[in-house]
Amino acid sequence: MTSSYAPTPRTTLKRLPKRGAFDRETVHRILDEGLFCHLGFAVEGQPYVLPTIYARVEETLFVHGSAASRMMGSLAQGLPVCLTVTLLDGLVLARSSFHHSMNYRSVVVLGKAQEVTGAEEKRRALDAIVDHVAAGRSGEARGPNDKELLATRVLSLPLEEVSAKVRTGPPLDDEEDYSWPVWAGVLPLRLVPQPLVPEPRLDPTIQPSPVVTGWKR
Amino acid sequence: MTSSYAPTPRTTLKRLPKRGAFDRETVHRILDEGLFCHLGFAVEGQPYVLPTIYARVEETLFVHGSAASRMMGSLAQGLPVCLTVTLLDGLVLARSSFHHSMNYRSVVVLGKAQEVTGAEEKRRALDAIVDHVAAGRSGEARGPNDKELLATRVLSLPLEEVSAKVRTGPPLDDEEDYSWPVWAGVLPLRLVPQPLVPEPRLDPTIQPSPVVTGWKR
Numbered sequence: 001m002t003s004s005y006a007p008t009p010r011t012t013l014k015r016l017p018k019r020g021a022f023d024r025e026t027v028h029r030i031l032d033e034g035l036f037c038h039l040g041f042a043v044e045g046q047p048y049v050l051p052t053i054y055a056r057v058e059e060t061l062f063v064h065g066s067a068a069s070r071m072m073g074s075l076a077q078g079l080p081v082c083l084t085v086t087l088l089d090g091l092v093l094a095r096s097s098f099h100h101s102m103n104y105r106s107v108v109v110l111g112k113a114q115e116v117t118g119a120e121e122k123r124r125a126l127d128a129i130v131d132h133v134a135a136g137r138s139g140e141a142r143g144p145n146d147k148e149l150l151a152t153r154v155l156s157l158p159l160e161e162v163s164a165k166v167r168t169g170p171p172l173d174d175e176e177d178y179s180w181p182v183w184a185g186v187l188p189l190r191l192v193p194q195p196l197v198p199e200p201r202l203d204p205t206i207q208p209s210p211v212v213t214g215w216k217r
Numbered sequence: 218m219t220s221s222y223a224p225t226p227r228t229t230l231k232r233l234p235k236r237g238a239f240d241r242e243t244v245h246r247i248l249d250e251g252l253f254c255h256l257g258f259a260v261e262g263q264p265y266v267l268p269t270i271y272a273r274v275e276e277t278l279f280v281h282g283s284a285a286s287r288m289m290g291s292l293a294q295g296l297p298v299c300l301t302v303t304l305l306d307g308l309v310l311a312r313s314s315f316h317h318s319m320n321y322r323s324v325v326v327l328g329k330a331q332e333v334t335g336a337e338e339k340r341r342a343l344d345a346i347v348d349h350v351a352a353g354r355s356g357e358a359r360g361p362n363d364k365e366l367l368a369t370r371v372l373s374l375p376l377e378e379v380s381a382k383v384r385t386g387p388p389l390d391d392e393e394d395y396s397w398p399v400w401a402g403v404l405p406l407r408l409v410p411q412p413l414v415p416e417p418r419l420d421p422t423i424q425p426s427p428v429v430t431g432w433k434r
Contacts, residue, residue: 010263014286014287015283015285015286035305035308035319036303036305036319036321038255038257038266038301038303039266040255040257040264040265040266040299041264042259042262042264045259045297046227046297046299046327047257047258047259047264047297047298047299048257048299048325048327049255049256049257049266049299049300049301049325050301050323050325051301051303051321051323053319066232068232069231069232070231080262080263080264081264082257082263082264082265082266083266084255084266084267084268086253086255086268088252088253088408090411090414091252091350091351091432093351093354093358093429094358095358095359096358096359096360096361096365097343097344097347097354097355097358097359097360097361097365098361098365098369100347100350100354100358102252102253102270102350104253104268106267106268108265108266108267110263110265126314127314130314130317133308133317133319134308134310134404137310137314137317138314140399141310141311141312141313141314141317141397141399142312142313142314142394142397142399143313143314144313144314144315148313148315152315170414170416170417171416173416177359178418180358180359181420181423182357182358182359182423182426183415183419183423183424183425183426183429184415184416184419185413185414185415185416185419185425186413186414186416187351187410187411187413187414187429187432188410188411188412188413188414189408189409189410189411190408190409190411191305191406191407191408191409192406192407192408192409193404193405193406194307194404194405194406194407195405196402196403196404196405197307197387197402197403197404197405198400198401198402199311199387199388199390199401199402199403200387201395202400202401202402203398206398206399206400207400208400208402209399209400212310212400212404215308215404
């Protein structure tokens, strides 16, 4: 396997090409750090963009939903989709309004989803989705039973037509603006875990495991 | 003006309808707290979902991009779009894998974008976008000049076909799982500002104003 995804006309940046990246390591790292994606599909010409959880297993992404969901049913028919994951790293405060921006890392995956039908394959995908959110959680939660497996549709999307886009670093201003008398720089942002909120009926003798107490991104 | 958006078949939730919301206050609050959106559109049947900055001014959303961008050009022609804003509030760790979820608030806006052409209207929209990211910043940064205005395309999207979706609170498990011996509850997440990183050429005597030091979400 090559170390990069092959750019296609649909994934090649026309402007600011230096922000584009196609190497698997960058793409995988963004996909593994993201917690949820935005999944886009079109029905009768109208696009829809919905947030949903996902997981990466090697070169395949998995998403899941209710077997009763019309969206999941349509996607399983092989509708073209776009799955986008964006991580916000900071606000880029330039001296000019024009050069304000954000530091971010995003991945865009184009393709068609396929339904995962085998019970064992579904189970592995669902474990991967739970573990994507909190590594190790599938080993301590009660796993899916047959009824739940039937009620859940799992879709796979291969990492084939993929690109990443990354902006980092300070603002870049026009030369004549460097004397503009205002603070300029980056205001970094981080997603930080807050104190745990136990479920009201939780047995107070049950402590969270390292899966929960050691959670980080 | 009524206090709610009228649901349409395209914005009505088929499942878990109690998570849906159409009142303007909920929608506005989510749109004003979000920092960027995911904008979806389809070209030759292929959906694309891209992160971009936006601003709300009353019942209109504004997005902007390079006048040279093919995407912005297509959108300005009145292509149907979906603009989605999602705020992640926490991980919902249930006793069963099946009931794992996330607490989140999202808004989905369907419609067609229109190009904003008047120079003054464009300027106001661009100021709104800068102020959306950091309230008051348009008053201290160097504002857009004529060349920058020409190089920027601004699109407006009316808040007409709009819905919000909100999940809050603890995990809900099946009755027989409440005795499962694992910690269950919510791991709240928050986007937290980190220490400022001044631009390398910044005059060290320039201090950040309250626009920057008081930034919060």
